[in-house]
Amino acid sequence: MTTHISRRTLLGLVGAGAGVHLLGACGDGDSDDPAGTQSIDWWHIQNTDPMKPVWAAMAQEYQTAHAGVTVDIQPLENEAFKTKLTTATQSGNPPDLFQSWGGGVLRQQVDAGLVKDLTADVQPWIGGLLPAAMQPFTIDGKIYGVPFDVGMVGFWYNKDLFSRAGITAAPTSWAGVLDAVRKLKAAGTVPIALAGKEKWPVHYYWAYLAMRIGGLGALQQAAKDNNFDTPDFVAAGDRLKELVDLQPFQKGFLGADYSSPDGQAATMGNGGAAMELMGQWAPSVQQSSSTSKKGLGDKLGFFPFPAIDGGKGTATEAFGGGNGFAVGKDAPAATIDFLKSLLTVENQGRAAKTGAVLPTLKEAASAIADVNNKTVAQNLAGATGFQLYLDQAYPPAVGQQVNDSVAELIAGNKTPAQIVKDITAVAKSQ
Incomplete structure (x- = not known):
């Protein structure tokens, strides 16, 4: 994907x-x-x-x-x-x-x-x-x-689960996303479905955060210089770790596939989580993966990945x-x-x-x-x-390392500073 x-x-x-x-x-x-x-x-x-x-x-x-x-x-x-x-x-x-x-x-x-x-x-x-x-x-x-x-790619969300958690509007800032996660957890709802096993859905978070913090220019410059070891990319990892530390994902997310019967899309389609960060195909896969084969219907909403205070990027960059x-x-x-x-x-x-x-x-x-x-x-x-998508935009080996490294960050095996060094090492070897 x-x-x-x-x-x-x-x-x-x-x-x-x-x-x-x-x-x-x-x-x-x-x-x-x-x-x-x-x-x-x-x-x-x-x-x-x-x-x-x-x-x-x-x-x-x-x-x-x-x-x-x-x-x-x-x-x-x-x-x-x-x-x-x-x-x-x-x-x-x-x-x-x-x-x-x-x-x-x-x-x-x-x-x-x-x-x-x-x-x-x-x-x-x-x-x-x-x-x-x-x-x-x-x-x-x-x-x-x-x-x-x-x-x-954007956030797909379950309107009913948001309402039950007292969330009256879709988040318009990263702080708002984190606040929504806290409210959903307090209401006994899994905030986010994630296919940790497949890795590519995980890289969406880091890529979007890097875009919002550094702007598109940061991603373009990294490709030219073969260097991801910069403050903006480290900051993207730090912001992602803020989310990970809230433990927002469904149980067993590190072993979850995307479209399997118990994967990310099915978790959303069956009402088992309130959000997923996914592309335009998400409603179709939620529907086909759900037990009812109907998905969420009019309960499903969408909002773009929000801007970050002080970031060089804007919420209108897709x-x-x-x-x-x-x-x-x-x-x-x-x-x-x-x-x-x-x-x-x-x-x-x-x-x-x-x-x-x-x-x-x-x-x-x-x-x-x-x-x-x-x-x-x-x-x-x-x-x-x-x-x-970064695993398509960059040379294949670099894209794969982005996926692997962000997955290691999500799993708690590598720090934000470590993953940018790993990605840079592969980029410079190409």
């Missing part, structure tokens, strides 16, 4: 227990045969309802309208996708069109010459997409991927990411046109209506039906800055 989804990716978590599709061979660059047909090998992670049939229908419609073009779809569960893609890219043979979250992984693919520079091809229509959604796919001023879904597609180096000519077809107002609207996608095309925003999705979209539309 990531990572995160490693997570994170993201929406593939909905129904993650579904069977994995076995892969055939990737496109090999000889997709155009003597008869002039073109075969597009498309890998994506929407391997379950509601998006799997939607993608299939869009591909079929494109094939019907374009004689000689076929789309070979390979739907994969998130982690299976990443494993297969790693194998394919290491052999220099990426699929024609494939899932991407942008950031550090995409940069490695660019540096290896595995993906097409789409800048010139998409200029006529790319201006209709949200600028924040484009950031992770823009590298050194050039566009190497196109996002179809975008979202942000942290998150989404799903997009990159085009393999040997993809047939029709691939980019097919990608364009997925981003029409009509098709982005169809995706949005499923509730599993927050469209990146501005004109498709009106198709968002879910109240919580609308709230996230409104926050994103007003965002003054955007930061991709």
Whole structure:
């Protein structure tokens, strides 16, 4: 999701227990045969309802309208996708069109010459997409991927449990979050659900705190200098430790998964905790993981990660990411046109209506039906800055160390000062 989804990716978590599709061979660059047909090998992670049939229908419609073009779809569960893609890219043979979250992984693919520079091809229509959604796919001023879904991480909360604890409004400061935790504990409610075992949900806290304390500039400078051993990052750990010291998480959180029957999402969906810090897919996963398969419904609310007094960042700077597609180096000519077809107002609207996608095309925003999705979209539309998940934004080894180190902090095994040294050591070794 990531990572995160490693997570994170993201929406593939909905129904993650579904069977994995076995892969055939990737496109090999000889997709155009003597008869002039073109075969597009498309890998994506929407391997379950509601998006799997939607993608299939869009591909079929494109094939019907374009004689000689076929789309070979390979739907994969998130982690299976990443494993297969790693194998394919290491052999220099990426699929024609494939899932991407942008950031550090995409940069490695660019540096290896595995993906097409789409800048010139998409200029006529790319201006209709949200600028924040484009950031992770823009590298050194050039566009190497196109996002179809975008979202942000924020606090999802149970309105009923807040009310029972005497909390009348969503917190607007970090001190307010800590105060809410104290009130919830006093009311006998678990304040926060957390999937400590998976680590990527844990890093959201430290990343957001670093953003609010140091601003986006601190995260960008750390990437340039390969140095996280600065006062702002140490302070982020100190603030996170304030939360950890209140013991706000559910029993057994260090061994908890995200989407398992007793994991973070189910704990929220079943009313077993009052809050979780999670991305835009949270309501869907809460619902699918809950015992009732209904989730919290209108009891669920959302508020952005608050500002911190004296911090350089603001509450309007968003942290998150989404799903997009990159085009393999040997993809047939029709691939980019097919990608364009997925981003029409009509098709982005169809995706949005499923509730599993927050469209990146501005004109498709009106198709968002879910109240919580609308709230996230409104926050994103007003965002003054955007930061991709750290375990996607930085080189993979650095992102993994961020996850590992923050997990050690949460578990009480490392101090804020120690984890920034560990992350810096890995960053400098790259």
